[in-house]
Amino acid sequence: MQYVMVILAPTMILFIVLVIFYNNTVKLRNFVQNAWAQIDVQLKRRADLIPNLVETVKAYAAHEKETFEQVTRARAEALQAQSIEQRQQAENQLSGALKSLFAVAEAYPELKASDNFSKLQQDLSDTENKIAYSRQFYNDTAMKYNTKIQTFPGNVLAGVMGFQFISYFEAVQASEREAVQVRF
Template identity: 60%
Template sequence: MWIYLIIAVIIIVILLSLVFLYNGLVGARNKVKNAWSQIDVQLKRRADLIPNLVETVKGYASHEKGVFENVTKARAGLLNAETVKDNQKANNQLTEALKTLFAVAENYPDLKASTNFQDLQKQLSETEDKIAYSRQFYNDTVLMYNNKCQMFPSNIIASLFHFNESEFFEVGESERSVPKVKF
């Protein structure tokens, strides 16, 4: 009689452990999805600010057509990106296009003095800070999730139920290089 009770308790403990491991993986995967959606929200906000910024600059620098086209293409690429890698690539292209746009703005003192331009630039800067924070949070969340997918014993449950590791949001090559400052 005691042997059946002990076996039943062992089976219950094993089943409860499996349930907790499975639920932990589901929770971690959902946190990764939530963190990604936070990045997506900030990138959308940034993309929404860009047309206003471009229109403001166009008013002062209408002959800089190529710059505006590049910003528009990069923005469209970001809005159409579906995977983390696509998003990274599009985000890096948009960052480069915006650098060029701001370089053009440097040549127009009236534009730099415009309160509309200054406000848009401030909003974009604040959004960039939020994007950076969201990326950091996303990568921290991916790290915790990937650890659960790789560490024993949850890796057994992860492989049984097809929990795949998530990709980190990585910085583009242009953002890794150290800028040169000249005086």
């Protein structure tokens, strides 16, 4: 009977440790997926604001067709991106296109004075802040998850249990590392 307890006790302890590790890692992975969904919501909100912004600027600057097409194309690519890496690249292009659109708007004082444009500008600024917060939350959550699967005993168990490294949502371009300026 003593021999059975000597074998059974460590086996039960190991089993409990494995269950706790697995459950905690699944929770962290789910937090990461939820954090990504929150980024996605804010990026969609930004994408929804862009057509109204473009139309408002078009009314004042009809001859800036290339800029409008660039913004529209970048928005479409951002909406079609599937992976985190594709989404990062597409969103960086969209941010660059928006900067061009705002540069066009700078040349039109009557546009800057427009209530509709001011409201869209404020909405976009608020959304950019929410995107920044969501990115930070996602990256913090991904870091916790990645740390769990890369430190002992996680580094031994994670591969066996199917847990893989999750990429961070990073600003890829140097210009993207700076906040989008939406001052008018």
